[in-house]
Amino acid sequence: MISGAETEIEQIAAALAAQGRRVKRLTVSHAFHSPLMEPMLNDFRTVVEKLSFREPSLPFVSTVTGTTVSDEMASADYWVSHVRATVRFANGLRALHGLGVRKFVEIGPDTVLTGLVEQTLQTEAVPVLRRDRTEVRAAVEAVGRLHLAGTPVDWPAVLPGARPVELPTYAFQHERYWLEETAGVGDVTAAGLQGAGHPLLGAAVELAGSDRTVFSGRLSVASHGWLADHTVGGVVLVPGAALVELALRTGDEVGCGRLEELTLQAPLVLPEAGAVQLQVSVGEADAEGRRTVEIHSRPHDLAGAATAEWTAHADGVLAVADAAPDKYDAPWPPARATSVEVSDVYDTLADKGLVYGPVFRGLRAAWRRGDEVFAEVALPEEAANAADAFGLHPALLDAALHAIGLLQLADGEGMRLPFAWSGVSLQAVGAMALRVRIAPDGRGGATVDLFDEAGLPVAQVESLSLREVSREQMAAAASAARDESLFQVEWVPAVGGSSVAAPWAVLGDGPLAEGGEVFADVDALVASSGDLPGTVVLECPAVEGVPVPDAVRNRLADVLDLVQRWVADERLASSRLVVVTRGAVAVSADEPVDMRVAPVWGLVRAAQAEHPGRFVLADLPNGAGSEALAAGLACDEPQWAVRDGAVRVPRLARAQDSADEASGFGDGPVLVTGASGALGGVVARHLVS
Incomplete structure (x- = not known):
């Protein structure tokens, strides 16, 4: 003041x-x-x-x-x-x-x-x-x-007459009982690999017949949650500081502790779901001991399968480390330097599309002296505990670069991100706090010197160039990282499971009655003497002689009544009901479906979701008897169909890339139900275009 x-x-x-x-x-x-x-x-x-x-x-x-x-x-x-x-x-x-x-x-x-x-x-x-x-x-x-x-x-003194009460629950209150995904890896040596010993890398392998080494890892917002605190243009972006850390770490493994240059080519975006497979390739040494380094990634779906081709994110050159810089002996804060307000830096950056969460909000203080910027940065407690696992924690290095933004807060420019790094060296590992000096390098970039609180050198960047990135570029990178594959249900041959001993019980009369004891209805079943059978079969033939809507309504009413009674009767808790239809599902694309019984599958699927293990859906060809039923039950699957004497089960599979095969609409008229909704509109526009 x-x-x-x-x-x-x-x-x-x-x-x-x-x-x-x-x-x-x-x-x-x-x-x-x-x-x-x-x-x-x-x-x-x-x-x-x-x-x-x-x-x-x-x-x-x-x-x-x-x-x-x-x-x-x-x-x-x-x-x-x-x-x-x-x-x-x-x-x-x-x-x-x-x-x-x-x-x-x-x-x-x-x-x-x-x-x-x-x-x-x-x-x-x-x-x-x-x-x-x-x-x-x-x-x-x-x-x-x-x-x-x-x-x-002293709450009674603050609020006389008040008493503490339990906090109310809320609609989405729940407890988690499953294990969280972590960034750790198992024993990769069993797969012929070497452990990388780094939070961002899982394994390493030396390629036979050459001096090259490839490091690999898998990144996601689930396994590396702290990366979600680095959002650019509305997407989670792996910071350039993390790519520098990867290059330095892999270079150190092959005796090259200096990163001569690293140029970023494309943003490395983490998808909301799934992950990215990471690969860092270190080339053979030349006559001076220098090696190339390349960083690639490709998206993985939730099942761990690759969903796109490799994308090159950065390439550069590694070299043998040189002598460390001198200790910073000048007074701190620097003499004749003017303090800079930093309390609103992250709000200003957020307005430009650079949104930083707690882990990356490390800028604590800053000063300016002419063209120089000085700053103090530190990791928050939740990230500081992991600092020893890195050479230089990417969040700490990224925070050090936020001081560059102090010179750009009023210039009206958009999002500026690190683009090219030159002369990067690391002198100390595991830092949790840094003192930073940033100065122009004379070539349009900046020199960054990092010291600890005692003035001892931690790292140095001889030249760093920034480049403006548009929101459109970030959106395109996010789209490339996102798994947008189409999936479809395929009926595949079943693998035999536990056998089911005949006879089973059958409700009503029909071709399947020869396989076991027959009961007129569920009341007769529960009223019978002795133990109730573990498997009870109900055949649902199509209602004949009435219009399709009436046939559907009548059949669903009967099945719904039986399913509700089955769930409500505790005497049937150890028995499963096998609902058998004929022609209700299409196992192949050209197979017709009997619409009079197809809705039964939708109804019973809902019951299966609410009561796992209580219901089985089976579809048999017309004329098939107890042998086909026994073959299907032996597979111990919740849903199956028999075709040409073989049991098939539904599995989710990636659809073909061909536009014709993916759409499956052909050239004729198409009826779009629910076309007044958002999805119906999208489908209709697709058909027209």
């Missing part, structure tokens, strides 16, 4: 604004803590000397001295100097922090000091009052935030 004569202050504010600094004029009645207060000091002293003073009973940190004070407060001199002296707020905060204070409460009309506390100490500060809320609401919210932060609260 600057205080003084209005004309001089306006000149200073204009100069700061020209440098890109944010300037705000405070609404105050006097220029406190400036020479303009001197004329009133004597009168103020006369009033203050009439007061009685006592030493504070609690430790008190003064913004006059920036340290703890006691008896000096019990004098008029202290309070007179308080009006005129410089406010040492930051010094006072650090003194409190040194005394072990970790929670701060602002007792004032708004949140002016709260932001300053959080910026100075990177700790939470809670305002008691807020301009946009009532006093009671703001105060209760403040106490609640302190309670959540671990501060003991």
Whole structure:
């Protein structure tokens, strides 16, 4: 804060604004803590000397001295100097922090000091009052935030008569009982590979007959959730810093610790579902020991199958590491450097399409001195625990580059991402915090020097170039990474399972009655003496002699009634009902379907989903008897059909790439049901075009 004569202050504010600094004029009645207060000091002293003073009973940190004070407060001199002296707020905060204070409460009309506390100490500060809320609401919210932060609260005193209650449940409350996917790998040596020992790489293999090595891995938002905190243009983008980490790691494996150059060719986007297979290829060494490095990926579906061709994301050159740079011995923060506000950096970047989650929001402070930018970056706690697994954690390196954006916040440019890296070397591994120096390299790029808090070198980038990326480019990359394959149901030969001993029970009369005991209906079944059979067969022939809608309605009503009674009767809990149809499903494309019984499959499929293991769907050819039924039951499948004496079961398979085969509409008229909906409209437009 600057205080003084209005004309001089306006000149200073204009100069700061020209440098890109944010300037705000405070609404105050006097220029406190400036020479303009001197004329009133004597009168103020006369009033203050009439007061009685006592030493504070609690430790008190003064913004006059920036340290703890006691008896000096019990004098008029202290309070007179308080009006005129410089406010040492930051010094006072650090003194409190040194005394072990970790929670701060602002007792004032708004949140002016709260932001300053959080910026100075990177700790939470809670305002008691807020301009946009009532006093009671703001105060209760403040106490609640302190309670959540671990501060003991005397709730009966805050809310007299209130009592704690259990939190209510909500519609989607649930518990997870399955194992989460992790980035770990098993024993890849059993497959003839070597473990890569890196969070982004799973295995490595040396190619026979050459000096080349290929490293591979698999990335997804499920296995590497922290990457989801790096969103560009609405898609999850693997940062260029991660590609640099991959190149340095693989280079280190073959004795090349310096990345001479790495040029990014295409964005590496992670799909919302599925994963990408990653491959880093390191070429043979030339006469000077240099090697090429290439990074490719291709999308994988949920089953682990590749769904597209390889895409080249980066290529470069590795070389033998050279000498480490000197220690950074200059004062920190740098002399004559101007502090830069960083609290709104990520909001500004988000407006340009660069959205960073907690793991990548590592920029803590920044300064500018001429064309140089200095910064402090650190990993959050959840990422710092994994820092040792990387050479240089990609989120930490990416955060170091955010300081470059401080020079571009007001230039109106779009999303600018790292494009070409030159002269990248790593001197220390596992860093959790960095001091950063960025300066122009004289070729339109920037030089980046990274040090630890002691000034020892961690990494260096001799030249880094950025390139603007449009939202259209990111959308195209996301589309390429997304698995947009079409799938269809195929009926494949069944593999024999456990055999079913005959006889089975049959409800009603028909060709299948010869296979077991016959019961007129389910009532007769449950009323029979002895144990109930484990398998009960119900044949559902088509209703003859009536229109198709009536035949469907009548058959579904009978099946629905039986299914509901089957589920409700506990005596049938250990028995399964096999619903047999004839011609209700098409096993091949040219096979007709009897629409009078086809809906039975839809009804029973719903019952199967709600009551697994209780129902079986079977479809037999006309004339087939108990032998065909026995063959199907032996496969122990929930749905099956017998055709040409063979049992077939439905499986999901990728549709052919051919447009004609994928659509299957042919040249004749097409009836589109539900055409007034969104999907129907899409299909109709496709047919017309």
